[in-house]
Amino acid sequence: MLRGAMNTRGGAPAACVSRPTRELSMAKTITKRDLVEKVAQGLDKEPALVRDVIQLLLDTIIEMLVDGNRIELRNFGVFSVKRRRPRLGRNPRKPDETVQIPVTPTPTFKAGRHVKLRVKHQAQ
Numbered sequence: 001m002l003r004g005a006m007n008t009r010g011g012a013p014a015a016c017v018s019r020p021t022r023e024l025s026m027a028k029t030i031t032k033r034d035l036v037e038k039v040a041q042g043l044d045k046e047p048a049l050v051r052d053v054i055q056l057l058l059d060t061i062i063e064m065l066v067d068g069n070r071i072e073l074r075n076f077g078v079f080s081v082k083r084r085r086p087r088l089g090r091n092p093r094k095p096d097e098t099v100q101i102p103v104t105p106t107p108t109f110k111a112g113r114h115v116k117l118r119v120k121h122q123a124q
Contacts (some may be wrong), residue, residue, distance in 0.1 A: 065107055075114035081105050 005094075036054055040047040061079055064071055071079040084104040091097040 073112070075112050077112040077115055078110045080108055080110075082108050 017097040031056075032051075032054065036047050036051045039045075039054070043050065061071055065079060065081050068081065084103070084106055085101050087101050089099045089101045091099050
């Protein structure tokens with residue numbers, strides 16, 4: 001058994017113990033199509049035009065991230081690429097075998113203050 005895997009009462013491993021989880025609202029998943037429809041209605045524009053604009057915006061953000069840029073949208077958030085350090089891992093099929101995991105670029109998003117405040121107040 002792994003060190004520290006026992007629960008505080010002893011007995012069952014921690015993974016088997018039921019823990020309270022942060023309750024998430026049953027929010028609907030919003031797709032790009034939903035977003036296009038909402039923006040098209042708000043601007044009174046054709047959905048095809050709005051779809052093209054949104055796709056161009058997303059493609060541009062991706063291109064800028066690939067080029068190593070940081071995209072800051074005031075009051076919304078920051079898109080950037082973080083580099084996960086190289087590390088040693090284990091092959092799950094051969095646990096005795098270590099594997100070198102290379103540097104991994106990972107896109108990230110950090111919500112801005114305005115977004116955080118709106119979400120926080122909505123959740124209360």
